[in-house]
Amino acid sequence: MAYRYLGNSGLKVSEITYGNWLTHGSQVESDVAERCVRAALDVGITTFDTADVYADGSxxxxxxxxLAGQDRDGLEIFTKVYFPTGAKGPNDTGLSRKHILRSIDKSLNRLGTDYVDLYQAHRYDVETPLEETIAAFADVVRSGKALYIGVSEWTADQLRAGQELAREAGFSLVSNQPQYSALWRVIEAKVVPTSEDLGISQIVWSPMAQGVLSGKYRPGAELPAGSRATDDKGGSEFIKRFLDDETLTRVQKLAPIADGLGIKMSQLAIAWVLANPNVAAALVGASRPEQIEENVKASEVTLEPDVLAAIDEALGDSVIS
Ligand code: NDP
Incomplete structure (x- = not known):
């Protein structure tokens, strides 16, 4: 496993990070979740991403x-704040001082730790003054409850404004967490160049387009049983945007490229996001331990320019930029 610095900070994270959206506390039972975490640790993943809102705190x-019983110093644990979790009162959402300072305590309690390595604003809050949000995050850092602060899905302008205020408050935003995959490249135009300028890394979610880039969904075929697309607890809702026949036909054109490199399509997809130097980590999900063992091998793959060009050619118009 290779490790990369998070933004301009001195914090290293495993470039393949395990995330538990839609799986833990929901799609898979606790024992499978535990086996997935164990598999992740066994292959050298030290960084784990979750959020208070995933499965409503579960x-x-x-x-x-x-993670109980592991050496806490050897782990990087990330969580997030913004969406309402549990209670749904007027102050149970957004990035107000009240919601941030109450939420961090609840997250630490659920995680069974006295600090998280990275605390992330899960979205930008247009209703709360940014000054209030940044001052609250500064207090979270000063209290030692979070070591670093990041954000998720902020625009280039929001990142610039947030970083300016954070620096005035004595800390820096180190990361942004956007959706990014060979099929979903929206951040390349503005977010990535701005982040490079500001010393902010991307920790990218759904690098496999929720499993679609593994090639297991085939055009015109039945959805594979036990996959996210058939998850009736909500997971299938989000993957639909990638399941049209045109996209799935294009994705199958990646199979010979992966074969030519002697790797799986899942590994090709993860290596593709890691080829972007502004990406600190690919946030990979898994519903079973074998997927983690397969996915982690992407860390050993370097994609040359001719391969990247062949991927662009194969995916063509199905890419969202
Ligand atoms: P991926 O694109 O990696 O999709 C993961 C899913 O794909 C797995 O749960 C599994 O689903 C399937 N899969 C994984 N490996 C393989 C494989 N080798 N072969 C075939 N199928 C495979 O990422 P996610 O969409 O899960 O997102 C990753 C993480 O990103 C989340 O856990 C969360 O931490 C973060 N995230 C952040 C968001 C934000 O707003 N900040 C939003 C969404 C996610 P199955 O087996 O069920 O088909």
Whole structure:
């Protein structure tokens, strides 16, 4: 496993990071979740991403239990704040001082740890003054409850404004967490160049387009049983955007490229996001331990320019930029 620095900070993270959205506390049972975490640790993954809102708090609880007994110093644990979790009162959402300072305590309690390595604003809050949000995050850092602060799905302008205020408050934003995959490249135009300028890394979610880039969904064929696309607890809702026949036909054109390199399509997809130097980590999900063992091998793959060009050619118009 290779490790990369998060933004301009001195924190190293495993370039393949295990995330537990839609799986822990929901799609898979706790024992499978624990086996996935164990598999991740065994292959050298030290960085784990969750959020208070995943499975309404249960994902944090399951991750905390699965990591119990591990050497805390050897782990990087990330969580997030913004969406309402549990209670749904008027102050149970967004990035107000009240919601941030209450939420960090609840997350630490569920995770069973006294600090998280990275605390992330899960979205930008247009209703709360950015000054208030940044001042609250500064207090979270000063209290030692989070070591670093990041954000998720912020625009280039929001990142610039946030970084300016953070530096005035005595800390830096180190990361942004956007969706990014060979099929979904929206950040390349503005977010990545701005982040490079600001010393912010991307920790990218759904690098495999939720499993679609593994090639297991075939045009015109039945959805594979036990996959996210058939998850009736909500997972199938989000993957639909990638399941049209045109996209799936294009994705199958990646199979000979992966074969030519002697790797799986899943590994090709993860190596593709890691080829972007502004990406610190690919946030990979897994519903079973074998997927982690397969996915982690992407860390050993370097894609040359001719391969990247062949991927562009294969995916053509199905890419969203
Ligand atoms: P991926 O694109 O990696 O999709 C993961 C899913 O693909 C798995 O759960 C599994 O689903 C399937 N899969 C994984 N490996 C393989 C394989 N080798 N072969 C075939 N299928 C495979 O990422 P996610 O969409 O899960 O997102 C990753 C993480 O990103 C989340 O856990 C979360 O931490 C973060 N995230 C952040 C968001 C944000 O707003 N900040 C939003 C969404 C996610 P199955 O087996 O069920 O088909």
């Amino acid at each position: 994902a944090e609880t399951v991750l905390g239990k699965a």
